[in-house]
Amino acid sequence: MARTNSxxxxxxxxxAAAFFDETEPTSAADHGGKATSANIEPSDDDGxxxxxxxxxxxxxxxxxxxxxxxxxKARTAGISKSDLNVTISDNILTISGILSGGEDESTTAWHIxxxxxxEFSRTIALPVPVKEEEGTVKAELKDxxxxxxxxxxxxxxxxxxxxx
Numbered sequence: 001m002a003r004t005n006s007x008x009x010x011x012x013x014x015x016a017a018a019f020f021d022e023t024e025p026t027s028a029a030d031h032g033g034k035a036t037s038a039n040i041e042p043s044d045d046d047g048x049x050x051x052x053x054x055x056x057x058x059x060x061x062x063x064x065x066x067x068x069x070x071x072x073k074a075r076t077a078g079i080s081k082s083d084l085n086v087t088i089s090d091n092i093l094t095i096s097g098i099l100s101g102g103e104d105e106s107t108t109a110w111h112i113x114x115x116x117x118x119e120f121s122r123t124i125a126l127p128v129p130v131k132e133e134e135g136t137v138k139a140e141l142k143d144x145x146x147x148x149x150x151x152x153x154x155x156x157x158x159x160x161x162x163x164x
Contacts (some may be wrong), residue, residue, distance in 0.1 A: 059095055059122035070130050070150040074122070077144030086139055086148060089131050095146065097123040129153035 062073045074095060076084065084097040098119050130150035131137070139148045 059120050061095075061122060061124065063124065063127065065128065065152070068152055070126060070128055070152055072124065072126075072148045072150075074146045076141065076145060076146045079141075081141050084141065084146065086146075088130075088137065088150075091126045091132075092123060093126055093130060093148070094121065094123045095148075126150070129155065 060076050064071050072093060077100055078101060079097055083100065087094045101117065128150055132150055136151040139146065139150065
């Protein structure tokens with residue numbers, strides 16, 4: 001279950017509702033115990049779940065603040081720097097890339113396939129204004145974790161306005 005300090009953030013059930021309508025099952029229990037993901041959906045003819053490749057995989061992230069920084073962390077194990085693309089525009093952060101290595105041409109049958117391979121993308125509206133200029137953002141890929149640190153925009157503190 002996702003952790004949150006804010007009632008404004010979506011929880012896991014709300015996120016699932018955003019991607020599935022009420023007629024579609026949303027959990028493994030609803031599929032007779034079969035694990036599913038956002039890029040799996042039932043076929044119309046026999047109810048068997050199959051890969052549609054319509055949506056890129058989602059990247060799980062943690063977003064938190066320090067006194068002067070906004071930090072975004074994402075697990076990116078197995079992804080090289082050259083396969084990652086990080087952009088920021090108007091306080092919207094996008095992390096995308098390709099996770100390679102899941103295909104083996106000699107495979108004759110899958111028994112379990114839980115790892116996601118292929119394109120992924122995550123776009124996040126940052127919760128506080130950040131400086132986007134070069135030199136104010138630092139991105140580091142270390143031990144399978146992508147860490148992006150933004151300098152926060154300093155905003156005026158709240159002050160009282162006298163009423164006349």
